[in-house]
Amino acid sequence: QSALTQPASVSGSPGQSITISCTGTSSDVGSYNLVSWYQQHPGKAPKLMIYEVSKRPSGVSNRFSGSKSGNTASLTISGLQAEDEADYYCCSYAGGFGVFGGGTKLTVL
Amino acid sequence: QVQLVESGGGVVQPGRSLRLSCAASGFTFSSYGMHWVRQAPGKGLEWVAVIWYDGSNKYYADSVKGRFTISRDNSKNTLYLQMNSLRAEDTAVYYCARDAADYGDYLIYAFDIWGQGTMVTVSS
Numbered sequence: 001q002s003a004l005t006q007p008a009s010v011s012g013s014p015g016q017s018i019t020i021s022c023t024g025t026s027s028d029v030g031s032y033n034l035v036s037w038y039q040q041h042p043g044k045a046p047k048l049m050i051y052e053v054s055k056r057p058s059g060v061s062n063r064f065s066g067s068k069s070g071n072t073a074s075l076t077i078s079g080l081q082a083e084d085e086a087d088y089y090c091c092s093y094a095g096g097f098g099v100f101g102g103g104t105k106l107t108v109l
Numbered sequence: 110q111v112q113l114v115e116s117g118g119g120v121v122q123p124g125r126s127l128r129l130s131c132a133a134s135g136f137t138f139s140s141y142g143m144h145w146v147r148q149a150p151g152k153g154l155e156w157v158a159v160i161w162y163d164g165s166n167k168y169y170a171d172s173v174k175g176r177f178t179i180s181r182d183n184s185k186n187t188l189y190l191q192m193n194s195l196r197a198e199d200t201a202v203y204y205c206a207r208d209a210a211d212y213g214d215y216l217i218y219a220f221d222i223w224g225q226g227t228m229v230t231v232s233s
Contacts (some may be wrong), residue, residue, distance in 0.1 A: 091218065
């Protein structure tokens, strides 16, 4: 049950696009299309942004998109806005268990 | 509205026990798998445990296996986490979260509803 690997930080200017990677193994990300992404603002509970690799829950902006290739999943945010500044976490099913990434702090410059 | 409310957190000495509760409302609790997720101060999210909608299956993170027990009472719309032999490294905000799948036996390990969290501090 090793944590998935995410970059510690990413940054972008308003209007730009950024991508956050989430690297696992053939025992988690690589074997299941059950990757989800969460946005967390300071002091708040996480919010589901993407599930099953690329599906968006109702109410989540279409500026958020997800994809997967092999053992690596990715979250792309297009048209960056100030309110997107937050921590982002990926999570994968791992055969009965769940495993999160270490989190990525997104800074909107 | 759809809501999860945790309770039961507090300060506890190492080696002691604590039971967390999570009261659900606004949805058919008995149709959903439920998870516990924790977050140590200043750290990332850690998945802790899952229980199927009917309690038939349970899984735990290696870090808590043998010490924590997840359970549910569908008649009371309540999820529980019994935490025994607590350690300093169990100090965290504990969130209960609903699995986003509502189709019986299949859980997708995506957490669409979260509680506000309850703080557990293990310290002498």
